[in-house]
Amino acid sequence: MKAHHTRTWPNSIAEARAIQESLRGKVVARDRLGKIGTVAGIDVGFENHGTVTRAAVVVLDFPGLAPVEQAVARRATRFPYVPGYLSFREAPAVLAAMKKLRTRPDLLLCDGQGLAHPRRFGLACHLGLLLDIPSIGVAKSRLIGTHGDVPDEKGGWAALEDKGEIIGAVLRTRAGVKPVYVSTGHRISLATAIDYVLRCTTRYRLPETTRHAHRLASAV
DNA sequence: GCGACAG
DNA sequence: ATCTTGTCGC
Secondary structure, three states: OOOOOOOOOOOOHOOOOOOOHHHHHOOOOOOOOOOOOOOEEEEEEEEHHHOEEEEEEEEEOOOOOOOOEEEEEEOOOOOOOOOOHHHHHHHHHHHHHHOOOOOOOEEEEEEEOOOOOOOOOOOOOHHHHHHHOOEEEEOOOOOEOOOOOOOOOOOOOEEEEEOOEEEEEOOOOOOOOOOEEEEEEEEEOHHHHHHHHOOOOOOOOOOOOHHHHHHHHHOO
């Protein structure tokens, strides 16, 4: 007999928190990735005043970064935006978009935090775990944690800390721009995550994966 | 009780 | 996230 996934979506913040607490222990913090031939960018946008969630996934070959496949999925929005619970709002549409993919990407770059989360289970951890694909969280702003000065040169970074623990890196992807917040999702280490984010970034602040996905999810 | 707060 | 054009700065 095949295991049946009876997955109910939380109907409250309390339920969502309980799910995060029960799943965070399953996250693999070490490098458990194979040869990376493709990387995927994931982003979400909204339509009709937020009532519809639109997720976009774009797969690029690696290290070339040329687009090879993309998918978009729309789902009724069923969870509010509450800091610390972003994955419950975005994951349903993202998982639907992933199912439309013919390619199974070797690495995921998610638009949000991974380990750099109050309960160490941000969007990147949640998606990586549910899909069982190595994942990285690349956020445009900070959720939690403190850090020192970030060298103003591409590749310069400062450790992001919380409660005496290093939860991510504040990384300068380009000189003269606001740094991005990188943290591990699933099956990857922070050092490796930083390396891949830099290798997916060319001439802009955000990785090419994120830029492509954002265009598909939000642009007309 | 007063701020902070991914997208 | 989203509503939205031009404008300041390197």
